[in-house]
Amino acid sequence: MTLLFIDHYDSFSYNLTSWFIAKNVELKIISYNEISLLKDLSQYKAIIFSPGPGHPSEYLESIELYKRIPEHIPFLGVCLGHQIFLLAEGGIVEQINPIPIHGCQVEIIDCKESKFIKNMTPKGSVVLYNSLGCKSSDPIFSNSVVSLANESGFSLIAEHKHLARIGVQFHPESFASPGGDSFLNAFLGFV
Template sequence: MTFLFIDHYDSFSYNLTNWFVAKGIDLKILSYKDIHNLTDLREFEAIIFSPGPGHPCEYIGSIELYKKIPANIPFLGVCLGHQIFLLAEGGKIEQMSRIPIHGRQVEIIDPLKSLHFKKNSPNGTVVLYNSLGCKSSDPVFTKNVVSLAEENGFSLMAEHKLHRRFGVQFHPESFASPGGETFLNAFLGTVKC
């Protein structure tokens, strides 16, 4: 099983890639700067967009790549990747707080039931490292995307209504996210469908 991992140069990328490799996944890791070298996305069983610095609108190549993902290939966006997912689907990304939220743990309790996960949506304690997000009241959530969980009016976990595409504003791969592994395992479960 081969996944494509687009690296947006974040220190958390290593934790995320190591998690998937430990699960026996063959990862093709590609810098967001080298996206133009991709020829056929159909060779991958899943595509993952990493966290990263800055605003998602700065990553035009990643947005364009997201729009080219075939409907049958699962997608996961983490933090910046989540924001790229929502921006590409028509959402607005804005400041969540006047100061960055770094290392703050939040509890996801009773999220909406996922349309794609075989069991209920994952829950538990997760950690935030960000200052940008998409409001749960954004019109994107009345169109193609469902917000499964929120914190202070911003979406923490979202999925596409039709395709196996997911985004999380939190860092499921962090040691400070004991509930994060349930989400990553649930994502893997959608790939094997």
């Protein structure tokens, strides 16, 4: 079983890939500039979009790729990956705060159950490294996407209404996210 991992040149990507490899998961790691080489996506058991710098709208090829993902293949977007997912679904991604804070931990309370993945709610605090986000009041959340958890008015965990596509604004692979492990295990268990 091979998972496709798209790296948007982030400095935390290899924490995420190593988490999966340590679970004996086979990963195909593709850098953002190699996306055009990807032809057939149906061979992958799941597709993961890494975190990365900048605004999701700068990553046209990832947005295109997202739109090509076959409906039956689960998707996970982390941080920038979460934002690409929401942007591709029609959401607006904007600066979260006049002074975004990177590296602070949050507890996830009031998390709705995922329609697809059992026990997905992170058990423990998680860390945020983002400057941008998608408001939980965004019209997409009354359309194609559900925001399962929010933080300060922005979506922290989002899920497609009909397809197994999940985005998380937090960094589950961080050493500052004790809740990340249970989340990633739940995702892997589903895949």
